[in-house]
Amino acid sequence: MKRMSFPSRLEWNDEIQDIIRAAAGGFLFGIPLLYTMEVWWIGSYTEPPLMLGILATTFVIVFLLNHTDGFRQIRPDRPTQAMTDSIEAIAISTICATFILTLLREITSTTPLDEALGKIVLEGVPFALGVALARSILQGDRFESSQATEHQEAASEPSGHPPSASKPSHYNATLADIGATLIGTIIIAFNIAPTDEVPMLVAAASPPWLIAIVLASLLISYSIVFLAGFTAQQQRIQQRGPFQHPITETLVSYLISLLAAALMLWFFHRLSFADPWTSWLENTVILGLPATIGGAAGRLAV
Amino acid sequence: MKRSVSQGQFSRGQFSRSSQRSRLSAEAITIAISSLIVAALIGLILLVWITKDDRPPILSISTPEAVRQEQGYYYVPFTVKNDGGGTAESVQVIGELRINGQVEEQGEQQIDFLSSREEEEGAFVFSRNPALGDLVLRIASYKLP
Numbered sequence: 001m002k003r004m005s006f007p008s009r010l011e012w013n014d015e016i017q018d019i020i021r022a023a024a025g026g027f028l029f030g031i032p033l034l035y036t037m038e039v040w041w042i043g044s045y046t047e048p049p050l051m052l053g054i055l056a057t058t059f060v061i062v063f064l065l066n067h068t069d070g071f072r073q074i075r076p077d078r079p080t081q082a083m084t085d086s087i088e089a090i091a092i093s094t095i096c097a098t099f100i101l102t103l104l105r106e107i108t109s110t111t112p113l114d115e116a117l118g119k120i121v122l123e124g125v126p127f128a129l130g131v132a133l134a135r136s137i138l139q140g141d142r143f144e145s146s147q148a149t150e151h152q153e154a155a156s157e158p159s160g161h162p163p164s165a166s167k168p169s170h171y172n173a174t175l176a177d178i179g180a181t182l183i184g185t186i187i188i189a190f191n192i193a194p195t196d197e198v199p200m201l202v203a204a205a206s207p208p209w210l211i212a213i214v215l216a217s218l219l220i221s222y223s224i225v226f227l228a229g230f231t232a233q234q235q236r237i238q239q240r241g242p243f244q245h246p247i248t249e250t251l252v253s254y255l256i257s258l259l260a261a262a263l264m265l266w267f268f269h270r271l272s273f274a275d276p277w278t279s280w281l282e283n284t285v286i287l288g289l290p291a292t293i294g295g296a297a298g299r300l301a302v
Numbered sequence: 303m304k305r306s307v308s309q310g311q312f313s314r315g316q317f318s319r320s321s322q323r324s325r326l327s328a329e330a331i332t333i334a335i336s337s338l339i340v341a342a343l344i345g346l347i348l349l350v351w352i353t354k355d356d357r358p359p360i361l362s363i364s365t366p367e368a369v370r371q372e373q374g375y376y377y378v379p380f381t382v383k384n385d386g387g388g389t390a391e392s393v394q395v396i397g398e399l400r401i402n403g404q405v406e407e408q409g410e411q412q413i414d415f416l417s418s419r420e421e422e423e424g425a426f427v428f429s430r431n432p433a434l435g436d437l438v439l440r441i442a443s444y445k446l447p
Binding site (some may be wrong): 055 | 326327328329331332333335336337339340343344346347348349350351354388389391414415417418419420421447
């Protein structure tokens with residue numbers, strides 16, 4: 001009998017990074033549709049045959065996208081690779097959509113199975129597209145950047161000059177990050193702030209779930225910027241400045257996103273100064289999730 | 303930059319070569335788990351399809367909790383349930399308080415969506431004590447999505 005050996009830690013690191021990159025792409029693409037109540041409603045009365053049809057269509061589109069894009073660092077040019085990557089894309093999108101729908105209390109323990117499945121399948125579509133576009137979604141030059149992040153170990157060799165040297169000053173890097181976070185936050189959250197979904201989700205969220213949303217926001221933001229291996233990740237880790245440590249940067253940019261979310265809600269008359277502080281807090285945390293995902297994307301893109 | 307790229311590809315190549323010999327690659331494990339997840343999703347959809355109830359919506363209303371009095375008003379909680387197969391949209395719930403045969407107070411509520419076996423809760427608020435008259439709670443209408 002052949003002895004079976006398990007994958008090495010290095011190999012797992014690569015694989016897990018691929019999966020995190022896939023999920024990050026999914027979140028960037030899928031979040032706006034998650035904050036659309038019509039999709040929850042349509043999901044709750046979608047018939048099973050249509051669900052299978054949607055899954056099949058998504059699979060075909062993701063398969064075609066995986067031929068040219070995909071979420072792995074190496075181009076999946078073989079059809080079998082694109083096929084298995086597509087199955088993974090559907091699985092990752094299903095998990096991510098279920099996670100966020102549960103977090104936002106759109107799927108609870110009392111939700112009937114058919115309704116939950118309809119919501120997951122429908123919300124999974126943009127996630128799956130995001131997964132399939134993950135590699136190119138935030139990369140200016142597809143080839144150069146995918147090669148640049150190919151192996152971080154190689155990039156951290158002492159032979160390369162530190163990327164932070166190209167920055168004129170530490171404070172400039174911090175200011176650029178704050179600006180980029182704001183731009184990304186505004187691009188994503190400005191579309192969501194004036195809609196009725198925010199108060200609807202607030203109504204469904206109890207304090208423990210709000211804490212879970214805060215933690216999820218931080219985790220997703222950190223994963224997108226520092227774990228997913230998008231273009232400028234290595235450069236970001238090595239940046240020096242007052243807020244450039246990965247955890248500090250994640251926290252600070254989350255606070256910036258929350259502040260921007262609160263301002264946007266006020267701007268659209270969703271919140272007024274007469275409202276109790278609890279509704280400011282709840283609304284801001286709910287809008288903070290898409291806002292911080294936008295902010296993370298902004299810091300990578302700008 | 304070029305050098306690091308070729309190193310990267312080389313180490314990838316090593317993985318795939320060694321995986322042909324005896325080992326389980328990390329990718330193979332994730333593919334297996336992913337296939338299980340997708341199979342489970344399709345399986346659940348098929349299960350829902352097979353066990354699907356073809357009956358139209360069957361709506362019922364009940365008052366599981368006692369009437370409570372707050373600041374001179376009477377709150378009558380209600381639960382609406384759909385025991386049928388299909389989803390009902392815009393379910394209209396009407397609550398009437400009749401005293402001596404006359405409708406003294408009336409409330410109306412709309413529930414956006416009520417899918418099969420789903421429950422929704424709400425309350426009617428009356429200024430008179432419902433115990434002094436006849437309380438009528440009923441579903442008046444719905445539409446199909």
